[in-house]
Amino acid sequence: MESGEGQQDEADFQEPVSFQLIQISSFYNRSLEENLGSGWLGELQTHRWVSNSGTIIFLWPWSKGNFSNEEWMDLEDLLHMFSIGFLQIFHNSVSQRQLEYPFKVQLAGGCELHFGEASVGFIRVAYQGSDFLSFQNRAWLPSPNGGSRAQHVCTLLNSATVAREILHKIFFETCPRFLTGLLDAGKAYLQRQVRPEAWLSTGPSPGPGRLMLVCHVSGFHPKPIWVMWMQGEQEYPGTQRSDVLPNADGTWYLQVFLDVEAIEAAGLSCRVRHSSLGDEDIILYWGHTVNFQALLSLWNEIPAAQGSRRI
Known part of the structure; x- marks a missing residue:
């Protein structure tokens, strides 16, 4: 060389x-x-x-x-x-x-x-x-x-x-x-580019009338990534990140948390930016969380379909 x-x-x-x-x-x-x-x-x-x-x-x-x-x-x-x-x-x-x-x-x-x-x-x-x-x-x-x-x-x-x-x-x-x-x-x-998968859940309740929103992002490579809870186009204050942890296949996993009043959760979204996505961010809206969790429960009760993919 x-x-x-x-x-x-x-x-x-x-x-x-x-x-x-x-x-x-x-x-x-x-x-x-x-x-x-x-x-x-x-x-x-x-x-x-x-x-x-x-x-x-x-x-x-x-x-x-x-x-x-x-x-x-x-x-x-x-x-x-x-x-x-x-x-x-x-x-x-x-x-x-x-x-x-x-x-x-x-x-x-x-x-x-x-x-x-x-x-x-x-x-x-x-x-x-x-x-x-x-x-x-x-x-x-x-x-x-x-x-x-x-x-x-x-x-x-x-x-x-x-x-x-x-x-x-x-x-x-x-x-x-x-x-x-x-x-x-x-x-x-x-140097491979692997697109992340993202999904939402709730964590342990931080107190009466409050929710712990959790945005999970997994399977991405390379390691640098930007994940934030948003209100419209504005970053919502109080977002907390876990450490970026390795998966067994060499990709990475991250959780991003937000402690909010339950009445303020509607309309919030989790936005993910990563080099593998180009200019196309992943945006998950908390307004759809209840339906998502119901679907997730059904998903776990049946065998995963070949080639199916969580988002």
């Missing part, structure tokens, strides 16, 4: 774009530990593995990026070697009475691409959910709040010269190259 073409492909994605590996290790005693690993492109999980075996599972057809099978085997070996040594350091710290079983360690390592600039690698370690260590300039550094425990573990990790070189190679050299290829391999999937 020519460099100009690659830059154009990358520029199609929102920046910065990140890829990271996360390993969660639960230490129960000297002979029992549990290790779970996952790989994430932004907020999308692309890989998982059980660190004890080191075998990486690809969750999407494009999760291998442009790496060959041989490159993946080499990467699996490097990750497995590092994981064994990394876990042993923490067991040794227990033997030296710096740590006590049981405890949990989380490692996040990866890279970010800021298009037009140099990539940025990172490795961070948390102990019992708090910042503990970081890896910078080929050396481990304790967190300011890590105390003597973090300093002790850093000393042990920094004594492993080969492991530090492996880390630098994986996250500061291999990761940016892999991330660029992953974006290219998954471009069609990552």
Whole structure:
């Protein structure tokens, strides 16, 4: 691929774009530990593995990026070697009475691409959910709040010269190259436009004479979306949004709430704007809510028709 073409492909994605590996290790005693690993492109999980075996599972057809099978085997070996040594350091710290079983360690390592600039690698370690260590300039550094425990573990990790070189190679050299290829391999999937589906309901009553109106919007991609309760062409004050949460298929889901006097609900509408809709907003009018809920009850009592679609 020519460099100009690659830059154009990358520029199609929102920046910065990140890829990271996360390993969660639960230490129960000297002979029992549990290790779970996952790989994430932004907020999308692309890989998982059980660190004890080191075998990486690809969750999407494009999760291998442009790496060959041989490159993946080499990467699996490097990750497995590092994981064994990394876990042993923490067991040794227990033997030296710096740590006590049981405890949990989380490692996040990866890279970010800021298009037009140099990539940025990172490795961070948390102990019992708090910042503990970081890896910078080929050396481990304790967190300011890590105390003597973090300093002790850093000393042990920094004594492993080969492991530090492996880390630098994986996250500061291999990761940016892999991330660029992953974006290219998954471009069609990552940039797909999926129209949202929307429907209305009521939530728990906020009080006498009041209604909690809920606008549900689901199945959309990409993530950015605008949803608002409206009165005519004016935004109705008091709209509250939930977090935008992922669906299992890689699309997104959102709820938007409005607490109103029941007598004010008639004539309100929920408006949805999304890139997949072009200039055609979805508008759902609360004046039709009673009929909609009746239809929804009937819908749930019969098998869904092939190809039917909620709106």
